[in-house]
Each structure stands twice: as C-alpha cells, then as structure tokens.
Amino acid sequence: DQQVKQNSPSLSVQEGRISILNCDYTNSMFDYFLWYKKYPAEGPTFLISISSIKDKNEDGRFTVFLNKSAKHLSLHIVPSQPGDSAVYFCAASGTGKLIFGQGTTLQVKP
Amino acid sequence: GAVVSQHPSWVICKSGTSVKIECRSLDFQATTMFWYRQFPKQSLMLMATSNEGSKATYEQGVEKDKFLINHASLTLSTLTVTSAHPEDSSFYICSARDGREQYFGPGTRLTVT
Numbered sequence: 001d002q003q004v005k006q007n008s009p010s011l012s013v014q015e016g017r018i019s020i021l022n023c024d025y026t027n028s029m030f031d032y033f034l035w036y037k038k039y040p041a042e043g044p045t046f047l048i049s050i051s052s053i054k055d056k057n058e059d060g061r062f063t064v065f066l067n068k069s070a071k072h073l074s075l076h077i078v079p080s081q082p083g084d085s086a087v088y089f090c091a092a093s094g095t096g097k098l099i100f101g102q103g104t105t106l107q108v109k110p
Numbered sequence: 111g112a113v114v115s116q117h118p119s120w121v122i123c124k125s126g127t128s129v130k131i132e133c134r135s136l137d138f139q140a141t142t143m144f145w146y147r148q149f150p151k152q153s154l155m156l157m158a159t160s161n162e163g164s165k166a167t168y169e170q171g172v173e174k175d176k177f178l179i180n181h182a183s184l185t186l187s188t189l190t191v192t193s194a195h196p197e198d199s200s201f202y203i204c205s206a207r208d209g210r211e212q213y214f215g216p217g218t219r220l221t222v223t
Contacts, residue, residue, distance in 0.1 A: 034212070043203045043205075043214035043217045044154070044203070045214070051210075089153065096142065098144070
C-alpha cells in the first residue's frame with residue numbers, strides 16, 4: 001500500500017524554465033510534508049517542508065504547494081538550473097516517521 | 111541545515127561476519143534517529159526507529175536480531191548487521207530528527223561477499 005506516490009519517474013526541463021514535481025498521498029493523518037533532493041550514493045538533502053495548516057511555503061527558488069482536499073503537493077523550482085538535476089523525493093509525516101514516495105528524476109538541460 | 115555523519119561510507123565484508131555502522135548528529139541532539147535502506151532505483155525503506163535510552167522500534171518484516179540498533183547517546187546511534195549475507199548488500203542511510211525535519215547522513219554502502 002503506497003501511501004505516498006510520485007507518479008512521474010522522470011522529468012526533463014530546459015535550464016531557466018520551471019520544474020514542477022508532483023506528489024500524491026492517501027493518508028489524511030499526514031500533517032507535515034517534506035521534499036528531499038538526492039544524488040546517487042549520497043543521503044537525501046532536505047530542501048523544503050510544509051505543514052498541513054499552510055498551502056504554500058517558499059524558500060528562494062523552491063516553492064511547495066499543498067492541496068489538502070486533493071491530497072496533493074507539488075514542488076516548483078524556478079528558474080531551473082543544471083545543478084538541480086537529481087532525484088527528488090517527497091515525504092509525509094504524521095507520527096514522526098517519514099513515508100517516502102518513489103522519487104522523480106529531474107534532468108535540467110543547459 | 112543540521113549535519114548528520116555516517117561511518118564508514120563504504121564497507122566490504124565476508125558472509126557470516128558482522129558490520130557496525132555509526133550515525134552521528136554533529137550539531138544538534140537527536141532523541142530519535144531512523145535507519146533506512148535503499149535498493150537501486152528504489153525509494154528509501156524505513157527499517158527502524160531508534161530512540162535514545164530505549165529499545166528500537168522495527169518496521170514489519172525487519173529482523174531485529176539481525177539488525178541490532180543501539181542509541182546510547184543523544185548524538186549517536188549504531189546499526190550492526192549481524193551474520194551478514196550477500197542479500198544484505200545495500201545502501202544504508204540514517205537520519206536524525208530535529209523538530210519536524212529529518213536530516214540524513216551521507217549513507218553507507220555495504221557489500222557482502
């Protein structure tokens with residue numbers, strides 16, 4: 001039972017354009033959501049988070065949007081840079097444990 | 111952000127031997143740490159929750175006698191893979207909780223021959 005889903009395994013965008021990564025969840029008890037960036041053979045790096053009491057959180061080029069009624073969140077990266085190329089995981093928390101999605105591989109082309 | 115270290119970063123061991131992996135929170139205290147395992151091109155799988163001063167909580171399907179977890183201080187948790195087998199070869203990652211965020215270590219690549 002996949003409680004957190006990232007339905008797009010990969011995404012390719014041009015440098016300077018917007019990257020939108022999507023994530024869906026099924027458990028309405030989740031109240032905190034996080035996005036991580038990961039390179040091969042490295043641990044995930046925390047990017048940005050959002051509490052369920054908010055619908056938007058912004059940090060520099062990264063913005064996370066939360067639609068609780070749709071149980072959907074998205075990460076916007078603008079402008080995208082080649083260094084953003086990595087695997088992005090969304091994660092959800094309700095009891096302290098994180099439940100991860102499958103990840104989306106983002107490729108930003110110069 | 112907070113810094114979490116892992117040691118060793120990679121290890122090769124023979125079948126039947128035990129391997130210990132350390133996870134340290136360098137600039138904050140963590141009463142709760144987590145151990146994950148990642149197979150190639152797959153998501154992170156939570157193995158267990160490590161609580162300082164108490165027994166770890168294991169996820170369903172994870173053998174607690176095989177994956178021994180000790181959280182002896184607020185900055186150190188260890189994972190010992192006992193009697194390692196080739197199928198234990200994987201990428202092991204720890205994280206430490208600071209508030210609602212979790213910060214991850216760089217991971218340990220374990221290869222069992």
